[in-house]
Amino acid sequence: MKQKKPGAQRPLKTKENLKHTKALAHSHVDIDVSHLLEDACGILRNAGLKRTPNRENLLRFLIENHGPFSKEEIQKALPKEDFDSVTLYRNLANFEEIGLVRRSEFGDGVSRYEFQSHPDNHHHHIVCTTCHKVDSLDSCSLPKLDDIVEKFGYSKVRHSLEFFGVCKDCSRKQK
Amino acid sequence: MKQKKPGAQRPLKTKENLKHTKALAHSHVDIDVSHLLEDACGILRNAGLKRTPNRENLLRFLIENHGPFSKEEIQKALPKEDFDSVTLYRNLANFEEIGLVRRSEFGDGVSRYEFQSHPDNHHHHIVCTTCHKVDSLDSCSLPKLDDIVEKFGYSKVRHSLEFFGVCKDCSRKQK
DNA sequence: ACATAAATGCAGTTGACTTGCATTTATTAA
DNA sequence: TTAATAAATGCAAGTCAACTGCATTTATGT
Structure with missing residues (x-):
């Protein structure tokens, strides 16, 4: 059950983008x-x-x-x-x-x-490919890219959508 | 981005046989x-x-x-x-x-x-979380999870959807 | 408070991916 | 065709997130 990640790109700058919404x-x-x-x-x-x-x-x-x-x-x-x-x-x-x-x-x-x-x-994210800031998107339905561009001011938008599940063969074996 | 008409040659490592005009x-x-x-x-x-x-x-x-x-x-x-x-x-x-x-x-x-x-x-994938087999899904629109389950025989389906782009700040700086 | 199974943390390991650098090679110009 | 040169290659070595083993500590039910 390895969950390693590829060091595909450069190390990412971890600056301070935490929301300090510490309350009253x-x-x-x-x-x-x-x-x-x-x-x-x-x-x-x-x-x-x-x-x-x-x-x-x-x-x-x-x-x-x-x-x-x-x-x-x-x-x-x-x-x-x-x-x-x-x-x-x-x-x-x-x-x-x-x-x-x-x-x-x-x-x-x-x-x-x-x-x-x-x-x-459950929701999704939009990630700035330059500064790595992450914004969250509301629902779970595929929004129109144009809407996202407009709403968040993003350009050069692409997306990645992957599904995960247990295939027929594997669920048969697991029984 | 077309370049030239393919001469349709074999891909050998020797460099001087590029003129083999096969055809049939x-x-x-x-x-x-x-x-x-x-x-x-x-x-x-x-x-x-x-x-x-x-x-x-x-x-x-x-x-x-x-x-x-x-x-x-x-x-x-x-x-x-x-x-x-x-x-x-x-x-x-x-x-x-x-x-x-x-x-x-x-x-x-x-x-x-x-x-x-x-x-x-552009398309998307469904990955078996057990055997890691990957199937491809056609279009770019968010299919209904149920359809996928049905069509491919997958169970325990979840998905991941991420957007990438250049945020307002970064595109401003880049100009 | 006690027994014990779970949690912790140090040290060391793994494995995907990168970098530096010397050598080779594809391409372009002479 | 050949010479020039910029890019591609490949070995060795490095990086770094993430993982494992194990001895020690701690939370929790009795």
């Missing part, structure tokens, strides 16, 4: 964050995973900030006593497995992760 | 392949890239076979005197840059490449 003391946002965090921890528990400070900090960061983020970006944003790289990778993999986070790849050899409050909470 | 008993498929190859080489030339035996063999393989293929798969299929890995990577990168091939990633850490006879010849 008792806003809806805070309440939502707490709620989402508790939900997530419930899912952890159901999956037989422990609620560790590492995981809680990681989850909180992903819930409070709108990704997707690379491991590098996550590490910079977290308390440095947390997050040996190995632990971070392992937790992200765990979270992905139980559906708490979604992993994306943008062709630069780095995986990026974002919180997924619900499996149906 | 070949199927439409062969003719198409030759034609596509000549077109591709014209694009090479226009891009200032040389027509080497390596590149010609690589192009022919990609034209004759329906990818996408990993570097590993390509290497196995080609004459072993061709294709040191480095050269292969470099040529694939060159081809991608001038639009002759399209690179895809399916999350297993390996880039895959396929011939793209025309920039508009």
Whole structure:
């Protein structure tokens, strides 16, 4: 179950594009964050995973900030006593497995992760091929490229659409 | 971007047999392949890239076979005197840059490449998450997941859709 | 508080992909 | 045809994200 990535392009500059929407003391946002965090921890528990400070900090960061983020970006944003790289990778993999986070790849050899409050909470991204900024697109339907260009001011737009599933042969064998 | 009429010659590594005007008993498929190859080489030339035996063999393989293929798969299929890995990577990168091939990633850490006879010849893939077999899907519009499941016998289908472009800031700077 | 299964983190490994550089080769001009 | 030269090649060595093994620590149910 290797999930390695190609170092296809150049290393990517990880600058600060985190949204610091840190909230006021008792806003809806805070309440939502707490709620989402508790939900997530419930899912952890159901999956037989422990609620560790590492995981809680990681989850909180992903819930409070709108990704997707690379491991590098996550590490910079977290308390440095947390997050040996190995632990971070392992937790992200765990979270992905139980559906708490979604992993994306943008062709630069780095995986990026974002919180997924619900499996149906599915959307897509547009990535600047120059500065690597990532914007999120709403729905799950294929928007017209022109609309995207217009709405976000992007030019030279291309897209990549891949489906993943279990083929007939494999699902037969698995039975 | 047409260049010249194809003389439809064999792709040998010896350089002085380019005048073999074969002509007969070949199927439409062969003719198409030759034609596509000549077109591709014209694009090479226009891009200032040389027509080497390596590149010609690589192009022919990609034209004759329906990818996408990993570097590993390509290497196995080609004459072993061709294709040191480095050269292969470099040529694939060159081809991608001038639009002759399209690179895809399916999350297993390996880039895959396929011939793209025309920039508009754009389609998508469905990948078995178990055996990694890849099927191609026709058009460029978002098919209904159910249809795919039905048509190809896939189950547990998910998809990934990413857009790439140059954002407002970057295109401003580039001017 | 205890037992224990899971989580952590260091060190070391993997593997896809790149880079540097000396050599070879396709192309263009003489 | 040949000479000039810019590009292509290929070996060795490097890079870097991501992974594994294992000894240690810790969360959790009893």
